[in-house]
Amino acid sequence: MKNAAMKKLALLFLSLSFIACQNEKKTISSSDQVNETDLSFKYDSVKVSSNVLVKGNENLTDTTKAVISYPVFSDQKINQFIEQKVMKFANEGEHYATYNDFASSFIKNFDAFSKENKEYGQTWFLDAKVKVEEQHPQYLSFLITFVNYEGGAHPNSSFTYLNYDPQNHQEILLDSLINPGSMPELTAIAEKIFRKNEKLSPTASLKDNYFFENDKFSLNQNFSINKKGLKFLYNPYEIKAYAYGITELVIPFADLKDVAKPNSLLNPAN
Structure with a gap:
């Protein structure tokens, strides 16, 4: 009798384990389908x-x-x-x-x-x-x-x-990635990089060789985010003569730490 009772108890445990496994599989599969985005x-x-x-x-x-x-x-x-x-x-x-x-x-x-x-x-x-x-x-x-x-x-x-x-x-718009009111700070960071790229001193005039409004550096809304940071692109004729083609400017993630929203794509942790 003891052996029969032990066998019944073992079968009960196996059945419960099987049901639990099946439920776990269903839960995982359902969750994956909800969160998965097909980007093919x-x-x-x-x-x-x-x-x-x-x-x-x-x-x-x-x-x-x-x-x-x-x-x-x-x-x-x-x-x-x-x-x-x-x-x-x-x-x-x-x-x-x-x-x-x-x-x-x-x-x-x-x-x-x-x-x-x-x-x-x-x-x-x-x-x-x-x-x-x-x-x-x-x-x-x-x-x-x-x-x-x-x-x-x-x-x-x-x-x-x-x-x-x-x-x-x-x-995704630029304003959604940076802290409210931080556009002037972002522009100042970008201008330092722009002047370095263009081999201009911090006080050199932008009047003669560039088309910025009121001869003052400004960022546009033509941006992308890549592995290096926040990238801006100026088209031909936008800030320079056609012969110069496009102008690109990349702000590294490290320089964005004070302007980027904590949970935005500009935070390298994301």
Whole structure:
């Protein structure tokens, strides 16, 4: 009888242990699904070409093209955010709903121009790209590049960063990363780095070689966060002549300790 009782007790413990393990597995699996953010993506593109052929040097013919490449995420909310932002940057008095609308409109404008200027011997081009610069569970950074030519001495180009919180599905703005009222302090830190990069003394004038308003250094809102710190980008013509191209400025995390919010992305602990 004793052996029978022991066997029943052992079977009871095994059953309880099995049930506990199954419940634990279910709990872990459910939690993972709630917290996991799918940031997988692949690149795609649209390309629209004009039917108008332009004869160039050595009797070679070419045509105007508009190409837009962009990432496609598994999460549609991220895709919608990117596309809406690109269309906003591309808006030149017209409303574009999709990448294809924008590319087609560029070609339509060239075709109309070519029809009125039949002796015009040049093609146009549009090359737009959205590149994933940084990819983390709490942070996505995109660089939107527009390079286009519509006649003139040289192509036009612009480089714009987008910062996105994939967990809360919202854009990350600079003010949300720094303490309230700390923008003047952040600007002062950045100016020291800027002057060092440009080989300028602390008191050298910015009047002759730069385009800052009132000849006073200022930060823009075109930023990204990388492994080195907080990075700002100035476009051609923004603070310097076109020939100088873009100007980049990186503020190391160590220099941000007094202006960064404790729990923001500018805190290296995050």
